[in-house]
Amino acid sequence: MSTVVTVVASIGPLAHLAGAGLLGVVSRVDFATFWACAVIVVVGAVGVVVSRNPVHAALMLVMTLFAVAVLFIEQHANFLAAVQVIVYAGAIVVLFLFVIMFLGVDRDEDVNQEPLRGQRILAPVLVVLGLAGVLVLGIGAHWAVGAPSVVGPARGQPGGDVAALGRAVFTVYLFPFEITAGLLVIAVVGAVVLARRPPTAGQDELSVGVPGDQVAGSDGGTAAGTAGEETPAGTDAHATDATGQPGPAGDVGVSPELAGSSEPQPVPQPEPHEVAP
């Protein structure tokens, strides 16, 4: 399909010179591509929502992303189509699959339990109402969508859309581009902090350390997996911080619940000599 689209994109400028016959063929291929990709996109999106298995959902997401990339090519956004395939389907979905496999959550989800009553009925009704509202407003009204070519023209530039996009990113949007670099660095640091192993009991970060803490950190499913312990753990951590003792993960600003280094235990007595130097 992508070869067909590539052919269409390559002969697109020639269509102005050609007669009505070639124009009709190009138009027909355009519409066929759009409908095929639209069906794939919608089927994949529905598959993401209704799949019981997270791995199946991720594969459906890949299908949707590829079809959206084809639609990008159809609209002469070649660079974005390549980035869509490389970044989304090649990096983000692989990251999803890695986390799914790493955590071992590739089992089915129970759908019988419904914590919020009426959620599964109310949510589709609200979504359908919102979609109908958007479509009716879009069909029945005329919208002012702005002046064309504010930043720069997308077509007819030397170098195609890649050069035009590069020119826009490195001239008009240079400062947001630099901010983007900072955002990526912050995201990397945040991921490292979040995914860090909890410090071992030998270090003095764990002032309230218990002997079984390291065991609980490495095998959290058996020791800390029982339900109904969050509220004592939360109040315990809060009380520990309020007494002035150094928290278990207070140096990185992550709550002990997220860092996984706090063990639910009775509230420690706020004696001053207990504080480790």
Place this chain on the structure above:
Amino acid sequence: MSVPASWYLALSAVVFSIGALGVLVRRNVLVMFMCVELMLNAANLALVTFARQLNDIGGEALVFFVLVVAAAEVVVGLGIVVAIFRRRRGTTADDLHLMKG
């Protein structure tokens, strides 16, 4: 004559609605993230459509930034999921009621 832009916008609205439905209905945090990605892709499709319709490269540049922000969001979000999962077995969103009043 190519495909009209309104068809692309309608498809974008449909995909966005499906993604929003998934965020509202599903309980697995990972699948909810995937549905957020669906919504971001729908917005990207609408931006590319407007960029083509108005012959303006600004829409495509915005799609570029959306891609970067989506990558950062996924990295941090999956880090949080891993950190939560290390603490307790399960990625169900309804179990995380620690901050509930």
